[in-house]
Amino acid sequence: xxxxxxxxxxxxxxxxxxxxxxxxxxxxxxxxxxxxxxxxxxxxxxxxxxxxxxxxxxxxxxxxxxxxxxxxxxxxxxxxxxxxxxxxxxxxxxxxxxxxxxxxxxxxxxxxxxxxxxxxxx
Amino acid sequence: xxxxxxxxxxxxxxxxxxxxxxxxxxxxxxxxxxxxxxxxxxxxxxxxxxxxxxxxxxxxxxxxxxxxxxxxxxxxxxxxxxxxxxxxxxxxxxxxxxxxxxxxxxxxxxxxxxxxxxxxxx
Numbered sequence: 001x002x003x004x005x006x007x008x009x010x011x012x013x014x015x016x017x018x019x020x021x022x023x024x025x026x027x028x029x030x031x032x033x034x035x036x037x038x039x040x041x042x043x044x045x046x047x048x049x050x051x052x053x054x055x056x057x058x059x060x061x062x063x064x065x066x067x068x069x070x071x072x073x074x075x076x077x078x079x080x081x082x083x084x085x086x087x088x089x090x091x092x093x094x095x096x097x098x099x100x101x102x103x104x105x106x107x108x109x110x111x112x113x114x115x116x117x118x119x120x121x122x
Numbered sequence: 123x124x125x126x127x128x129x130x131x132x133x134x135x136x137x138x139x140x141x142x143x144x145x146x147x148x149x150x151x152x153x154x155x156x157x158x159x160x161x162x163x164x165x166x167x168x169x170x171x172x173x174x175x176x177x178x179x180x181x182x183x184x185x186x187x188x189x190x191x192x193x194x195x196x197x198x199x200x201x202x203x204x205x206x207x208x209x210x211x212x213x214x215x216x217x218x219x220x221x222x223x224x225x226x227x228x229x230x231x232x233x234x235x236x237x238x239x240x241x242x243x244x
Contacts, residue, residue, distance in 0.1 A: 031185050033174045044166060052155045063153050065189040070204060070212035073184065082192060090192035092216040 003112055004119055008042045011050075011119075017103055018093070019058055019081040019111065021050055029075040032067065047077050049118055054081040057111045064092060125234055126241055130164045133172075133241075139225055140215070141180055141203040141233065143172055151197040154189065169199050171240055176203040179233045186214060 004011040007026070014020040023046055029035040035043065051063045060081035067077050082089055087101040126133040129148070136142040145168055151157040157165065173185045182203035189199050204211055209223040 031173060031177065032187070033170055033177065033185075040170075048155055048162075051153060055153065055155065062190070062192050062195065063155075064192070065154070066214070067187040068184070068214050070184050070186070070214070092188070092190050092192070092214065094214040095216045 004116060006119075008039055009046060011046070013108070013112075014078070016080075016093070017101060018083065018086050019054055019060075019105065019108065020093070021079050023047060023050070023077040023079070025075055030069065030073050032075060035075065043075075043077060045122060046119065047079055049122065050079045050115065053111070053115050053118060054079065057114060058083075058105060061089065066092070066094075126238060128241075130161055131168060133168070135230075135234075136200070138202075138215070139223060140205065140208050141176055141182075141227065141230065142215070143201050145169060145172070145199040145201070147197055152191065152195050154197060157197065165197075165199060167244060168241065169201055171244065172201045172237065175233070175237050175240060176201065179228060179236060180205075183211065188214070188216075 001013045002010055003013050009023055009025050012022045014022055023043055025035055025039050025043060027039055058081045061084045062082045064080040064082050069075055080093060083103060085101055086103060087097055087099055088095055091098060123135045124132055125135050131145055131147050134144045136144055145165055147157055147161050147165060149161055180203045183206045184204045186202040186204050191197055202215060205225060207223055208225060209219050209221055210217055
């Protein structure tokens with residue numbers, strides 16, 4: 001589900017038990033090094049902003065960031081807030097499931113409002 | 123195994139069938155947002171340089187980049203060259219094994235020489 005869009009990039013929410021956003025550049029870039037500097041710098045600023053706001057709002061154990069694109073050869077950046085009692089911790093979300101977790105996390109809609117306000121003033 | 127070190131960061135080689143390097147800042151940073159701007163910018167430049175040199179030298183199918191740190195709460199950046207016939211592709215290296223691969227890759231020592239030369243002129 002797309003939650004934000006500007007002239008350079010868009011952000012999607014991944015359906016998951018954890019807060020998980022994906023940042024996509026609008027230009028075709030398979031790899032980070034395919035992006036022009038302006039696009040890449042904007043991606044990095046947005047990645048860092050999402051990390052910072054997730055830490056403030058969700059107080060996670062750790063932020064996880066990943067750029068794979070093996071299935072979908074368009075660059076995208078995963079930013080995930082991880083919790084000690086989520087289903088995969090301390091494994092990556094692509095790793096071996098550790099437990100059946102039921103997380104009690106603050107409301108995503110409120111987080112989205114805070115994030116959009118910050119993104120619009122970048 | 124440490125292959126490079128300067129005043130800001132060091133680079134380790136991960137033992138793996140694929141070309142896989144890890145970049146660590148020397149300062150204590152659990153998250154990207156804990157780093158000062160200078161350190162973070164240097165990490166990003168080195169990450170991008172490793173990606174670019176891996177693409178030139180190994181001609182991989184895709185570069186994978188990850189920052190997890192769930193086990194080791196010190197920021198580090200994984201940069202991996204992925205191949206369609208490696209043991210995990212298209213899954214991440216932390217995912218489900220797909221096959222028993224025997225890759226025939228160019229010599230790492232030569233790659234290391236090229237990379238160190240480029241790092242020293244950053």
